Amino acid sequence: MPFLTRLFLRTSLVYFILALVAGVLAAIGPVEVLGGRIPAMRPVYFHLLMVGWVTQLIIGVALWMFPKFSREKPRGSDALTWATYGLINAGLILRVIGEPMQAADGAPVWGWLLVASAVLQLLGGWAFVANVWGRVKER
């Protein structure tokens, strides 16, 4: 199993656990953290699960199992794969921080954190599509 696949799969497992923690917090209700009420755990829970766990698990397995891009570059562009990993995870982490904080105190900085999160995840998603597209081919 290539290094980048292991990285995606292990990261996805960490998010799987974090998602379930967020699920517990969402079930409990608004949580007292950092001296304020931190609501909005439900979207955090769902996106940790679907982006952090499911999507990254799929990406890791696809990088490993899909047909080779070419003899010289069997897994396509490593740079795009690293970009996918960095962008999606940076974006997701910003969301996990920004969404509850914005709901808690509404300061503009948290809103802009969500904008940054959106842009990073968007670029990460399309980077994966661009990288893997050429590997989805008939033999």
Added chain:
Amino acid sequence: MPRLSVWMVRTSLLYLGTGFTIGALMLANKGVPFAPRLWSLLPVHAEMLLIGWTVQLAMGVAFWILPRFRGERPREGLAWAAFALLNTGIWAVAAGRLAGLSAGVIAGRVAELAAVGAFAAHAWPRIKPPGVD
């Protein structure tokens, strides 16, 4: 990878990109509001990523890697029907949600159900022990 898997996986990748784009617009709008009506795209975002991306990718990969019978994938037409029905269903559900037409949503869900039934009928005999041809 067989032709149908190429179609399913590439279509699922397009849903991934489109679903992420809609999600990014909604998230940015949540952070710094600029178009309140974007929130109405939430069901389309969910439909594209849950059914269009995740479910369709799983079907495409399953069609590729499940065991074959002497190198053949029997009843391939059922899997092609599943591909057509699933994507028709996704668009019907999305359009129905956007237009507030419950008939569209119901028709879309029925098409998705038919897609899954057709795919299950195709895949069922391919789930077999080694050496069974």
